[in-house]
Amino acid sequence: MKLNLKMVFIIMLWVVPFSLITGQTEKPARDKYTLLTMAYNQRPLTLYKGQLQANAGYRLGVRTKSFDGTGSKISLKENGAASVFHTYIMEIKYGITDFLELGADAYYLRNGIRSETSSLLSGGGTITTNSLNEYRGFGDITVAAAVRVPMEYKMWDFSLKGAVTLPVAEYQPSQPTHILTDYQSPNNYTVNYHFNNNNGYGVPLYTLSAVGKFTLSKVSVEARGSYRFPAKEGESIRWGWTLFGSTFTYYNNPYSYLPDRSLSINGSIHYQAAGWFDIFLGGYYLKTSSGWTEYFESKFANPEVTLVTIEPGFELQISPSLTIYQYAGLQLTGENTDAPFYVLTTISFNMFPFWK
């Protein structure tokens, strides 16, 4: 017993100094510069308390392929319907605490979809038809709140987010602006159909998301699931027209609709190559369901969309306040949807406005 006590005493003499050394580890600095330059693999899922982040993004999308209902790829170039879309994204977020973040985002989208030019050739002449579906304008504003686990981020993190998309943008299509050109006779002219669509949903939408992040040294894995659903049915209009001579007369008819519910799952693996450079490979799965549109006083289900996309990209810190994100989207498989290749570039401005 006496020997055991002596041994315990010797062990204690060894252990206590080590525990003192361990206890002396310095708490990470919490100055503005350190927080603003925090690498992705060391960052929590939400902003730090007092941090303001403003993001401006531009997405160039090239819509040259689509997937039909059986998942077969269709070349829109060969169908004469390829198009390009430009999306300008604005987002602002603020960290209320280290565990609660508020934010809002909106976008402006421009896209013109042409159809194959077709001509009707008869003995009396040729009537050629061009058709352009233009989408232009602001999308709805989304306001969101995100909370994360109330503990310091070391290896893992978990966050929940709720968002409401407010129907503030124009959603009913504007009056078409069809024109006749090359008019030579009632049987010989070109008609150019031009439909003017807006980008709003017309009804509120709710989104619930959950995000998890796990980091092991320079490698991080992030997974996100989101479910979006409409608050109620909406009502919009369809434009019709009649042509007398070379003058179009327009009229519209109301119809009701219900936007799709959508489930999206994102996964990404990140490698922090340097403190200022993170490269990642993301995957994105989208499925929509339950939406419908009224035609001829009957409700018809919207085609259910599935889409799988991979998104390679990087995050580059160019100054304590400015970070650039860029990733490309490549569609692998899908059903009933377009498959646009896109590149999204975002410049992110960060600051602590109330922190001296």
Next chain:
Amino acid sequence: MKRIINILAIMLMTLIGFGQTEKQLVPGDLKQLTVVTEPSTLYKGFFRAGTALSYGIVDKYFTNDRKKEYFLNSAWATNSGFNFIFQYGITDRFQIEAAVPLSFNIRQSESRIYVPSADTTVEYSFTLKSQGLSDCYLTLKYQILNEKTSNTSLTGSLDVIIPTGTKNPTNINGERIMILRWATDVLLLPEV
């Protein structure tokens, strides 16, 4: 008093002399220069190799009224290029640059004509592709006004285009015409 002034004047001249010593730039400093801080030509002996990617889509045009409008006809055109660029500073003011561009361009147009009397549709597809090595070019740049001395530079350049790309169209296929029966697309959706 005069002697003191003379001593001070000599000391001041020495100070000015120190102030005028030029900072010696070592290779490490040169690599730290950015587009903003570096002069308009490379320093002597400095070599730079780079790549540049370009991608453009022809989607709109300017009308005679100076308005930007979508093309009305069904058409699709993209220009993409990948450049390999090599630059070398022969002197601090004189630079030579060589570029090897690869190009991938496409023009595509689709249309169809329905002839009711024959109850047929004729589909036209026109595609013009160009891909491969384009004309390489050699650029000589000289700083006429040297940025080092005046904080402003004026640079003259001379481009020499070397006709390395294929000039005339090849592999011309005949116009593809398909004669099909007219069909109307009907969208069938399940009723809810």
